[in-house]
Amino acid sequence: MKIEDVVCPFCGCLCDDLVVEVEGTRVVNVENGCTLANEKFMGDHRLKAPIRRAGNGWEAVSYDEAIEETAAILLDADRPLLYGWSGTYGEAQSVGVHLAELLGAVIDNTSTVCHGPSIMAIQEVGHPGCTLGQVKNRADVVVYWAANPIEAHPRHMSRYTTFCDGFFVKSAFRERKVVVVDVRETDSSQVADEFVKVNPGGDYAVLSALRAIVRGKRDLIPPSVEGVSREQLFRVADLCMSAKFGAIFFGVGLTMAQGKNKNIRNAIELTEELNRHTKFTISPMRGHWNVYGSNEVFTWITGYPYAVDFARGIAFYNPGETTSVDILRRGECDACLVVASDPGAHFPRACAEHLARIPTVQIDPHVNATTHLSRIQIPVAVTGIDAEGTAYRMDGVPIRTRRLFYGNYPDDLEVLEKIYRIVREARG
Amino acid sequence: MNFLLNTGRTIAQGSTVERKNSTKYCEEASAVSMNPVDMFELMVEQGDRVRVKSRAGEVVMWVRPDPGLVRGKVFVCLGPYANHLVGPETHGTGMPDFKSTPVSIEPTDDPVPSVAMLMRECGGVPYED
Numbered sequence: 001m002k003i004e005d006v007v008c009p010f011c012g013c014l015c016d017d018l019v020v021e022v023e024g025t026r027v028v029n030v031e032n033g034c035t036l037a038n039e040k041f042m043g044d045h046r047l048k049a050p051i052r053r054a055g056n057g058w059e060a061v062s063y064d065e066a067i068e069e070t071a072a073i074l075l076d077a078d079r080p081l082l083y084g085w086s087g088t089y090g091e092a093q094s095v096g097v098h099l100a101e102l103l104g105a106v107i108d109n110t111s112t113v114c115h116g117p118s119i120m121a122i123q124e125v126g127h128p129g130c131t132l133g134q135v136k137n138r139a140d141v142v143v144y145w146a147a148n149p150i151e152a153h154p155r156h157m158s159r160y161t162t163f164c165d166g167f168f169v170k171s172a173f174r175e176r177k178v179v180v181v182d183v184r185e186t187d188s189s190q191v192a193d194e195f196v197k198v199n200p201g202g203d204y205a206v207l208s209a210l211r212a213i214v215r216g217k218r219d220l221i222p223p224s225v226e227g228v229s230r231e232q233l234f235r236v237a238d239l240c241m242s243a244k245f246g247a248i249f250f251g252v253g254l255t256m257a258q259g260k261n262k263n264i265r266n267a268i269e270l271t272e273e274l275n276r277h278t279k280f281t282i283s284p285m286r287g288h289w290n291v292y293g294s295n296e297v298f299t300w301i302t303g304y305p306y307a308v309d310f311a312r313g314i315a316f317y318n319p320g321e322t323t324s325v326d327i328l329r330r331g332e333c334d335a336c337l338v339v340a341s342d343p344g345a346h347f348p349r350a351c352a353e354h355l356a357r358i359p360t361v362q363i364d365p366h367v368n369a370t371t372h373l374s375r376i377q378i379p380v381a382v383t384g385i386d387a388e389g390t391a392y393r394m395d396g397v398p399i400r401t402r403r404l405f406y407g408n409y410p411d412d413l414e415v416l417e418k419i420y421r422i423v424r425e426a427r428g
Numbered sequence: 429m430n431f432l433l434n435t436g437r438t439i440a441q442g443s444t445v446e447r448k449n450s451t452k453y454c455e456e457a458s459a460v461s462m463n464p465v466d467m468f469e470l471m472v473e474q475g476d477r478v479r480v481k482s483r484a485g486e487v488v489m490w491v492r493p494d495p496g497l498v499r500g501k502v503f504v505c506l507g508p509y510a511n512h513l514v515g516p517e518t519h520g521t522g523m524p525d526f527k528s529t530p531v532s533i534e535p536t537d538d539p540v541p542s543v544a545m546l547m548r549e550c551g552g553v554p555y556e557d
Contacts, residue, residue, distance in 0.1 A: 185496030323522025356551030372547035
């Protein structure tokens with residue numbers, strides 16, 4: 001059976017034009033997808049049943065037993081951490097937040113190690129963003145700053161920018177100028193009209209120099225700023241100021257590098273300066289599928305987008321204190337529930353070591369690095385393949401994903417609701 | 429030799445991210461990309477193994493050339509190998525220094541560990557699927 005208009009459940013692009021062929025409970029072909037989408041849909045490497053650590057080995061357990069033991073671990077903890085959430089859908093994320101409130105836990109999502117600093121900057125100075133449709137149809141200048149879309153968001157350029165014609169940009173390849181700013185040459189920098197190579201950690205200074213040029217202070221710019229020549233800075237600033245509609249997309253190369261949230265603040269303020277001359281927007285390249293949705297869901301319910309601490313009985317948010325890496329680094333949490341992410345692979349080693357010391361439970365369809373650190377893993381259906389729900393694209397557009405077939409796994413929502421019910425009953 | 433470690437996404441990492449016990453994922457996540465001139469000075473060739481050390485830890489990886497990198501900088505895709513080297517300090521932002529970890533690199537004959545072995549070093553119990 002061929003299913004059209006399928007939404008990809010891998011990256012923040014949420015491409016919604018895939019054609020997927022299904023035979024029984026197996027995807028046999030994917031059309032229009034990138035390499036990442038093909039691997040996601042065609043992959044057949046799921047954990048078969050719940051597992052529990054038994055001494056120096058592992059044993060299979062039933063779903064009921066795994067769920068009851070997970071609830072007991074969370075109830076027994078003084079400071080549980082509920083982490084992940086970006087690979088699942090909004091309805092399941094919502095149950096997670098309510099579970100955290102009930103437990104007095106900290107709940108955090110993967111933006112803590114991707115665009116958390118972007119959110120901190122947006123909270124300071126706002127977000128002059130737009131939908132990807134606006135970029136596709138209007139932008140004649142696109143800047144990718146510290147992002148490598150060809151590897152991380154493989155269809156971003158072909159669906160929205162470099163290789164995609166729009167309503168007001170009839171021949172994108174000729175009419176749209178693309179600037180790539182990065183510390184290294186990448187596949188993306190090779191297709192750019194202008195590649196700006198910045199010294200590592202030099203983004204803040206280069207952004208400041210561009211702001212000065214846009215403000216008319218060219219005479220203040222030294223011959224070279226963090227490896228970028230004055231002439232190139234003038235050229236890029238002129239290109240941006242002469243655009244009819246410009247769009248900056250920034251990646252984690254800005255949020256993870258020296259300066260972090262201040263880099264983003266400077267980039268947003270450059271966008272503000274450019275809007276004195278023309279129309280310019282700026283947007284983060286959200287990576288992990290529904291990470292934007294986790295920010296939305298957390299904010300609806302708690303007022304805060306990530307790193308929410310319910311220990312006081314009310315929602316409290318303070319990045320650097322209530323963020324997962326800091327809590328694990330301090331050895332503060334005494335239990336961890338990981339949902340739809342892999343902190344074992346993507347957090348620093350010191351955090352992985354603490355996850356191994358405490359009872360960690362993982363709800364995830366696949367064996368990953370966190371599996372080895374966990375006491376229990378509960379496999380679930382993959383959202384967008386055998387589970388459906390609402391996810392948010394990187395530009396904040398909610399899209400309903402589809403269930404392609406009914407498989408044998410429960411989905412995240414079902415498992416989390418069962419845990420929630422046990423905890424609620426125990427807490428009265 | 430001393431280098432500055434940068435980490436980030438690669439398409440091979442993304443393609444194998446749901447098979448972290450696989451050889452393919454291990455190969456991609458344990459590759460350290462380096463300017464060919466630095467490789468020459470370190471007297472290593474593509475595929476040779478190196479021990480990478482930082483203040484946070486050390487791990488054995490294999491080398492591959494990348495002329496797009498300036499000398500003195502190395503790149504490892506995000507994952508457990510890179511994170512054996514990245515420190516947990518976030519400077520009050522929640523975000524570790526994933527893009528700028530000082531490391532030293534030396535040739536070695538030791539084997540590249542699997543992801544499961546790395547997690548065992550962290551205190552975990554390997555699960556073989």
